[in-house]
Amino acid sequence: MAEKLATLTFSDGTPSIDLPIMSGSVGPDVIDVRALYGRTGKFTYDPGFMSTASCRSSITYIDGDKGILEYRGYPIEQLAEHSSFLEVAYLILNGELPGRQQLAEFVSIVTRHTMVHEQLIRFFSGFRRDAHPMAVLCGVVGALSAFYHDSINIHDARSREIAAFRLIAKLPTITAMTYKYSMGQPFMYPKNSLGYVDNFLYMMFGTPCDDYKPNAVLSRAMERILILHADHEQNASTSTVRLAGSTGANPFACISAGIASLWGPAHGGANEAVLRMLGEIDDAKNIPAFIKRVKEKEDHAMLFGFGHRVYKNYDPRAKIIQKTCHEVLEELDLKDDKLFKLAIALEKVALEDDYFIKRKLYPNVDFYSGIVYKALGIPVAMFTAIFALARTVGWIAQWNELIGDSDQKIGRPRQLFQGAARRDFTPIGRRR
Numbered sequence: 001m002a003e004k005l006a007t008l009t010f011s012d013g014t015p016s017i018d019l020p021i022m023s024g025s026v027g028p029d030v031i032d033v034r035a036l037y038g039r040t041g042k043f044t045y046d047p048g049f050m051s052t053a054s055c056r057s058s059i060t061y062i063d064g065d066k067g068i069l070e071y072r073g074y075p076i077e078q079l080a081e082h083s084s085f086l087e088v089a090y091l092i093l094n095g096e097l098p099g100r101q102q103l104a105e106f107v108s109i110v111t112r113h114t115m116v117h118e119q120l121i122r123f124f125s126g127f128r129r130d131a132h133p134m135a136v137l138c139g140v141v142g143a144l145s146a147f148y149h150d151s152i153n154i155h156d157a158r159s160r161e162i163a164a165f166r167l168i169a170k171l172p173t174i175t176a177m178t179y180k181y182s183m184g185q186p187f188m189y190p191k192n193s194l195g196y197v198d199n200f201l202y203m204m205f206g207t208p209c210d211d212y213k214p215n216a217v218l219s220r221a222m223e224r225i226l227i228l229h230a231d232h233e234q235n236a237s238t239s240t241v242r243l244a245g246s247t248g249a250n251p252f253a254c255i256s257a258g259i260a261s262l263w264g265p266a267h268g269g270a271n272e273a274v275l276r277m278l279g280e281i282d283d284a285k286n287i288p289a290f291i292k293r294v295k296e297k298e299d300h301a302m303l304f305g306f307g308h309r310v311y312k313n314y315d316p317r318a319k320i321i322q323k324t325c326h327e328v329l330e331e332l333d334l335k336d337d338k339l340f341k342l343a344i345a346l347e348k349v350a351l352e353d354d355y356f357i358k359r360k361l362y363p364n365v366d367f368y369s370g371i372v373y374k375a376l377g378i379p380v381a382m383f384t385a386i387f388a389l390a391r392t393v394g395w396i397a398q399w400n401e402l403i404g405d406s407d408q409k410i411g412r413p414r415q416l417f418q419g420a421a422r423r424d425f426t427p428i429g430r431r432r
Contacts, residue, residue: 006031014040026061043414049234055242056405059092059397060231067313071231072096080320085226086110086196089168089393092231093400107196113169114190114199116177117147124181133385134263136178142256144170152250154403163251164396171389172196176203179382197223200389205377217331221324221372228317228365229387231394233310237261237268241395243411245402258395259388268384271370273304275339275380284345295355305367306350307359317365325368328375339371 004021017039020032030053033044046052061070069076072091079088090098090106098106123143127136144166145152151162177187180203188203198214201222206212232238240261244254262268281290293301308315329335347363350356373383402408 004029008036010040014042025058027063037414043416045416049239054234054239054411055402055408057234057398057401058095059401060233060394062233062310064308064310064312067311067316069232069316076228076316077320080224080227080317083227084196085223085230085390088227088230092393092397093164109165110169110196111192111199113165114173114192116170116173120144120147121177121187124177127181129182129184131182133175133178133182133382134259134388136181137175137385137388138256138259138263140174140178141167141171141259142253145250145252148252152252154245154248154250160251160400160403164400167251167255167392167396171392172200173203175382175385175389176200178385179204179379182381195219197226215331217327218376221328222376224320224324225369225372225386226390228320228369229390231391231397235267235309236264237391238395238398241399242402245399246408246411251396251399254399255392255395258391262388262391263384268387270304270364270366271373271383271387272380273302274343274366275370275374277302277304278339278342278346281342281346284342287342287346287349290346291349291353303350303356303361306356306363307361308364311362311364312360314362315364318363318367321365321368321372322363325372325375328372332375334375337371337375339374343368343371 004023005018006021007016007018009016017036019036022030022032024030037043044052059072061073062068071079071088072095074091074097079091083091086107087098087103090103120140120143123140124136127139148163148166151159151166153159173190180187186208188206188208190199190203194202194214197219201214201219202212234242237258241254241258244257245251249257265273281287290301291303293299294303325340326335329337329340334340347367350361350363370380370383373386374380378386
């Protein structure tokens, strides 16, 4: 088959050039512009990389117009319904679903790595009790390279594998410790007899005073939340991990960088904003007035939990989390929960309003996840920390893919410079 080409012509006298067109297994074709500057002396301008593929990847595929999210080709709906988080983690890391023996070995290794170095525990005392959990998480995860420096050789496959297991295994422990520290409660050490999710909930909510008994419905809800957030293509935090990784930084530093990026309210903090918004609305009777404020440009009211940078259709994760939300509230006898009923009413109004329909503003995963967290007893400040716990799997897979990509170079975006042209220094006595 003949190579597909795109011809770029110029109106300034620069000769036209042909650029190769690359095709993925699914999704739109991509114009390879790597030779553009060398052949024309020109760059492309694409703020936010809205039309630029920064890498090749085979991990996660999104079709925002159709509302499709797939990990390694498997629809998120099927994985959330039938898989465990560690089964999905194996899939994301290795490209295929594990067999029974493979999964058992994977779970066993993760389980045996859940404890953290005892000296790392003292690291927490350097933070104020009221420090934001994401600040603590950034610091502690970044510090892992100082405690586990035997697995930071990025050019050694075995070191990368050990680092991956350590991160996946220890993030629940560190996240739970972050919560316990903020509450002034003693840390709960992990139990090898518990599964990944039950262990996390035990470390979060268990105390030395009482035996923690896992609840199957609540554990499954948390499992789904982790699965839904495990990876999401080249979003801001994943791109941050890849950019840091392109410098040769160790995996712990790269994941810490991803956590810092995720902390932004436009990225990982959106579910916090949803709860604040619902609290502001307070009652279903106030929805029409709130919707009116959202539409008025002079008003700064925002409809959080609707719309997405990628999805221009219903976020497939939102349907799953809505169902999960209902199950959790039913289990906890909170089916008349005011926030949930308010969210349902707000969603109905927005989905029937031409203003939002024309703009393709559909509910996203953040719209209901905050309500689930709240019902589970997780404070708002911890929402994004749990997001980071889930996304660590995707970050590691993306980082590994970057390391193995021969085309990848150190990240170095270009710029359109519009500052002052060259000028000579003027002594202070001659300046006006």
